[in-house]
Amino acid sequence: MKRSLDRKTRIALEPRKQPRQQRSSKVVDRILDAALILTREQGTRTPTTLAIAQRAGLSVGSVYQYFPNKEAILLDLARRWLSSFPEVIARRIKVAPPTNREEFRREVRKLFIDTSKLYLENATLMPVIEAISGNADLRPIQNEYDDQIIALYAAWLQHVNPALEGKIASRLGVLMMEVGHVCRLVGLKKDRRTFDLIEDDVETMWLALVSPYLNLD
Known part of the structure; x- marks a missing residue:
């Protein structure tokens, strides 16, 4: 709960x-x-x-x-960072849905370019984000944005395949969000080349995960 x-x-x-x-x-x-x-x-x-x-x-x-303290300032920065993701994901829903797997792959690549930029430009905020995730009292702050992001991923998948069941779309949305975030955090702690390689791996995993559900040629 x-x-x-x-x-x-x-x-x-x-x-x-x-x-x-x-x-x-x-x-x-x-x-x-x-x-x-x-x-x-x-x-x-x-x-x-x-x-x-x-x-x-x-x-x-x-x-x-x-602001009562520096922690409140950093927390507000973290909120702004978290709030930037829904807009980026929502852009994929505003364009015409892809009609084949190659078009969908290009849409995924665009999303990765946009979201990777958010991670790389705000890498120094990641300890704040991790602290929020690991603190039972602060975790609800991230939960608010997680729920938005999962819902948007699900809506995007249903935009591509309107016949996709809502429960399945939401389950895939959870995996897309969690795997993408955790893997990027690992990459940020290494170096830029490792980050880029992990990004490519996550993109491959995403495509393998969702493609069977999208009814694309």
């Missing part, structure tokens, strides 16, 4: 003030952009709130108006 984020943890990690005006939104964007740049520069070292404020050109007090 999925558990909800407990109230104490949610309060401790939620942004203190939601930006309601354009000016406030720009300040939050500056904070998050600065944090993302620093995580990319510092690798495994977590940037301090002071460093984030300095990079954003703000006082520490201004940062604390919006």
